[in-house]
Structures are given as C-alpha cells and as structure tokens.
Amino acid sequence: MTCTVAAWLRDDWPALTGAGFFCGVNWGSLAAIEGILQMSRVCVVGLGYMGLPMAAILAKHGHDVVGVDINPEVVARVNEGVCPFVEPGMPELVSEAHASGRLKAVGVPEAAEIFVLSLPTPVDHASHEADMRFVEAGAQSIAAVLQGGELVVLESTSPIGATRRNVVEVIEGLRPELAGKVDYVFCPERAIPGNTLKEMIGNDRLVGGLTPRAGERAKALYASFCTGALLDATTEEAEMVKLVENASRDAQIAFANELSLVCDRLGLDVWKVIQLANHHPRVNILTPGPGVGGHCIAV
Ligand SMILES: NC(=O)c1ccc[n+]([C@@H]2O[C@H](COP(=O)([O-])OP(=O)(O)OC[C@H]3O[C@@H](n4cnc5c(N)ncnc54)[C@H](O)[C@@H]3O)[C@@H](O)[C@H]2O)c1
Structure with missing residues (x-):
C-alpha cells in the first residue's frame, strides 16, 4: 500500500x-x-558509489540532506555540485540537488531525523571476515549528535548480527541513555554501478527493522522515491538475504569462469557452449569475465 x-x-x-x-x-x-x-532531514554517512546517489535521490525527492564523508575532497566536490566519480546520470543529479539547496556535504554528522550509514565493509584478507571498522566509526560519529527519536538505517553489506553489534551496541555503549529511544533498521543496497540510479529507485528493497516501528519508518523513507516493493524482514533475515544474494551471484560467476577455463583446455568455444546451453528452459549461464570482485562480491 x-x-x-x-x-x-x-x-x-x-x-x-x-x-x-x-x-x-x-x-x-x-x-x-x-x-x-x-519530508525529513536526512544525514547520509559515506558519500561513495552508493551513499552519494542515495543522498542526491533523497534531495531530489524533497528531503533536506546532509551528506557526510571523511574525505575532504569528496565534501568539496559535492559542495561544488560535482559528482566525484563516473556514473550515468549522477553529474546532472548532484548538480540539480546542490542547486536546489537540499544537498550539502560536511565532514562530521549533524543532527537529523534519519541517519543512513553507507560505509565500506571490505573483507579482511587475513581473517576472511568483514572489516566493520568503517561502520563502527560511522556509528560512533552519529552517536555524538543523536538526541533520541531518530531512525538509523544501515545500508552497508554486513555480516549477520552487524546492525545490533556494530551499530546499536556501539551507539548505546557511548550513549547508554539512548537505549530504546532510537529506531534501527537494516536495508541493504542492491544497486549495481553503471545502472545505480535506475536500480536504486526501481529495485525491490528489504526492510529489516529491529522493531515494527523502525520498519514502518524506514518504509516511509524509501517509499518517498522507491518504485519497487518494500519487503518486510527481521533485521537478521535482511542481513542474511543480502549475503545469500551475493553468494549466489558469486557462485554463478565462478561457474561461468570455470566453464571458460575448461572449454579453453578442451579447445571448445565457450561462448557457443553457453549460448546453446541457455536454450534449455531452466539454464541461464552467465557470461565469463576476467574475475569477480568489489565490496559486495568479495574477491
Ligand atoms: N558499490 C557497489 O556496487 C555496492 C552495491 C551494493 C552494496 N554496496 C555496499 O554499500 C556499502 C558502501 O559501498 P560503496 O561502494 O558506496 O563504498 P565507497 O568506498 O564507494 O564509499 C564509501 C565512502 O565512505 C567514506 N567513509 C569511510 N569512513 C567514513 C566515516 N567514518 N564517516 C564518513 N564517511 C566515511 C569514504 O571516504 C567513501 O567516500 C558497502 O557495504 C558495499 O558493500 C556497494
């Protein structure tokens, strides 16, 4: 509805x-x-490939947006109305959002009704675990400006339990008086660079509220711009689903790449093999590539 x-x-x-x-x-x-x-005052923490599009889309849809980044160059570019990276549609959108006066960038969080954490979660290659230090640093930085009554959304791809462990517990550790007074939700980002704006608006979204009220508040935020379905889940279900999606994609990419190596060894044309196999009604093999990587689908 x-x-x-x-x-x-x-x-x-x-x-x-x-x-x-x-x-x-x-x-x-x-x-x-x-x-x-x-329309809310929203503080988006992390102005990277996902955070800046989110900030600019929110501003376009009437929210008053404060974008936060620890990189002063990113802050300076956004405050000039310039997108610091290449992404279709972003130069126009950032310029428009900046000109509207509804998007500004700063180095430290400011008070807001809603906080969106869009921070890196790279894999630590020594431990093979997600490095949650960026998310924890973001949670620490917003803890200083929370007053109670806010909604905090974690969008970063994260391990199961991260919303409670790396966000709620960090904030409540620093500000115990806020326990039970802030709403938390995990809403993973599922867009792909190269088509970010279309997917950020059109993709279905998982809304994993720690409480029903948190979920409803997050749905109101996303409904202000998202045309996809808003899907209810528990926080941990949403965290798991995002990882399952990535793992599934990773396995499919690995299958296509392995197939390419096998065909090469056998002197077969992998493109033709895949094209013919994909005529099967329940087979859909991906196109082989040079590898797999990124924050979401870890190398
Ligand atoms: N890029 C993608 O294709 C994609 C797609 C879906 C989900 N994700 C997930 O979204 C999250 C963000 O990814 P991204 O690609 O936007 O990352 P990114 O590296 O492009 O951007 C992160 C930004 O956060 C800033 N930052 C780091 N620590 C900060 C802090 N404490 N306070 C404020 N800013 C800080 C960095 O300077 C950087 O500008 C990750 O969890 C990633 O896995 C990424």
Whole structure:
C-alpha cells in the first residue's frame, strides 16, 4: 500500500491536500503517507558509489540532506555540485540537488531525523571476515549528535548480527541513555554501478527493522522515491538475504569462469557452449569475465 501510494504521490503530491483526499486509505498507511509528505532531514554517512546517489535521490525527492564523508575532497566536490566519480546520470543529479539547496556535504554528522550509514565493509584478507571498522566509526560519529527519536538505517553489506553489534551496541555503549529511544533498521543496497540510479529507485528493497516501528519508518523513507516493493524482514533475515544474494551471484560467476577455463583446455568455444546451453528452459549461464570482485562480491 505504502508503495502504491508513494508511486502517485511522487508525481502528484504537491497538488494533493485536504483530508477528503485520503478517503478510503487505511489509517496504518496514513502514518507512512504523513512521513512522506513531511519530508525529513536526512544525514547520509559515506558519500561513495552508493551513499552519494542515495543522498542526491533523497534531495531530489524533497528531503533536506546532509551528506557526510571523511574525505575532504569528496565534501568539496559535492559542495561544488560535482559528482566525484563516473556514473550515468549522477553529474546532472548532484548538480540539480546542490542547486536546489537540499544537498550539502560536511565532514562530521549533524543532527537529523534519519541517519543512513553507507560505509565500506571490505573483507579482511587475513581473517576472511568483514572489516566493520568503517561502520563502527560511522556509528560512533552519529552517536555524538543523536538526541533520541531518530531512525538509523544501515545500508552497508554486513555480516549477520552487524546492525545490533556494530551499530546499536556501539551507539548505546557511548550513549547508554539512548537505549530504546532510537529506531534501527537494516536495508541493504542492491544497486549495481553503471545502472545505480535506475536500480536504486526501481529495485525491490528489504526492510529489516529491529522493531515494527523502525520498519514502518524506514518504509516511509524509501517509499518517498522507491518504485519497487518494500519487503518486510527481521533485521537478521535482511542481513542474511543480502549475503545469500551475493553468494549466489558469486557462485554463478565462478561457474561461468570455470566453464571458460575448461572449454579453453578442451579447445571448445565457450561462448557457443553457453549460448546453446541457455536454450534449455531452466539454464541461464552467465557470461565469463576476467574475475569477480568489489565490496559486495568479495574477491
Ligand atoms: N558499490 C557497489 O556496487 C555496492 C552495491 C551494493 C552494496 N554496496 C555496499 O554499500 C556499502 C558502501 O559501498 P560503496 O561502494 O558506496 O563504498 P565507497 O568506498 O564507494 O564509499 C564509501 C565512502 O565512505 C567514506 N567513509 C569511510 N569512513 C567514513 C566515516 N567514518 N564517516 C564518513 N564517511 C566515511 C569514504 O571516504 C567513501 O567516500 C558497502 O557495504 C558495499 O558493500 C556497494
């Protein structure tokens, strides 16, 4: 419901006022609608390949956005209205968001109603574990400005339990008086560079609230721009699903690459083999490539 309402609000909401308009909408959904109509002050921590598009999209959809990055060059570029990396549509979107006055960048977090953590989670090659220091540093930095009543969203690809362990416990360790007063949710980002803006808006989203209220608040935020379905999950389910998606993709890429090596050894044309095999109604082998990598699908 939230999603459908959001879809038409996105185009028409400035023209829609008056209680009569909401006739027929159930009251549970109304809370989400109010969240959309109010538009929030959102602090996006980490202005990289995922965080800056998210910040710029939120600004385009009426939110007042403060982007935070520890890299002063990134902060300076964004404050000039320039996207510091190559991504289709981003130069125009960042320039537009900057010109609207709804996107600014800073080096340390400022008070806001909603915090989105979009921080790196690389794999530590010695331990083969996710390096959560960036997320913990981000949680520490927002702990200083939380007042109670905020929503904190972790979007980084993270191990099971990370939202509680690396965000909630870090914040409550520094600010014990905030226990039970801040809403937390894990909403993994599933976009792919090269098509980030389209996917960030159009992909279905997992919403893993630590509490139902946290989930509803996060859904109101995403419904303000997302045209995909907003899927309820527990926090740990959402963390697991994101890793399962990546693991599945990783295995499929590995299969295609292994097949390429095997065909090479046998003197067979791997492209033709895959093309013919993919005629099977339940086979869909990927295209082989030079390898696999990135934060999400670890090398
Ligand atoms: N890039 C992708 O294709 C992709 C897709 C889906 C999910 N993800 C996940 O999203 C998360 C972010 O990935 P990314 O590709 O945007 O990373 P990135 O490296 O492009 O950007 C991260 C940004 O965070 C900043 N940063 C680091 N520590 C900080 C701190 N304490 N406070 C403020 N800023 C800080 C860095 O300077 C950098 O600009 C990762 O968990 C990644 O796995 C990435």
